Amino acid sequence: MAKINLLPWRVKEREEKKKEFIGVMAGVAIVAAGIAFLWVSHMNGKVDYQNQRNQMLQQEIAELDKKVAEISELQERREELLSLMELIRNLEGTRSVIVHHFDELVRAIPDGVYLTSVQRENDMMSLSGYAESNNRVSSFMRNLDASEWYDAPNLSSVEAAPEEGEQANAFQMRVKTVVSKAQIELQKEQEGQ
Numbered sequence: 001m002a003k004i005n006l007l008p009w010r011v012k013e014r015e016e017k018k019k020e021f022i023g024v025m026a027g028v029a030i031v032a033a034g035i036a037f038l039w040v041s042h043m044n045g046k047v048d049y050q051n052q053r054n055q056m057l058q059q060e061i062a063e064l065d066k067k068v069a070e071i072s073e074l075q076e077r078r079e080e081l082l083s084l085m086e087l088i089r090n091l092e093g094t095r096s097v098i099v100h101h102f103d104e105l106v107r108a109i110p111d112g113v114y115l116t117s118v119q120r121e122n123d124m125m126s127l128s129g130y131a132e133s134n135n136r137v138s139s140f141m142r143n144l145d146a147s148e149w150y151d152a153p154n155l156s157s158v159e160a161a162p163e164e165g166e167q168a169n170a171f172q173m174r175v176k177t178v179v180s181k182a183q184i185e186l187q188k189e190q191e192g193q
Helices: 007-093 097-108 134-146 181-192
Strands: 113-121 124-131 150-160 169-177
Touching: 097 134, 097 150, 113 134, 124 134, 134 150, 134 169
Parallel strands: none
Antiparallel strands: 113 124, 124 169, 150 169
């Protein structure tokens, strides 16, 4: 028994184990490739699904942006209409004020003073005219200052005007027009109704 040679048997067993190992490795590689393919397919499906959701969200956002633009446009139109309504309300409330201004101007002009030019710009009125004397101009300014429809008369120039009379003077002045307290209260009452 001492002469039994086991070397070829070991070589055959080693080759069989090597073939078996290569088969197992090939099987593991195939299973790993299959799992990798399934995982990549699954991830691609998730990416496609998320892209579809993103596209749907972008469409919804675009629609909402259109609605927001429409709302902004409507708000601008609303503000324009409100400012127009306020302007109309103010014009209606101050419609009689200009009549009061001219009425009070006529009442404030003393004898011996006549106007050649009356110009109004916003709440300032420029007056030009002639007076028989400086005292008449002073009296005119005092009358304007005492009026509830005028404020702060400011004489800008007084020049002799011999063509109008011996002591005649040409004058220019500016006076601020105001709304009387009685008119303001009347407007508040009308707005309250």
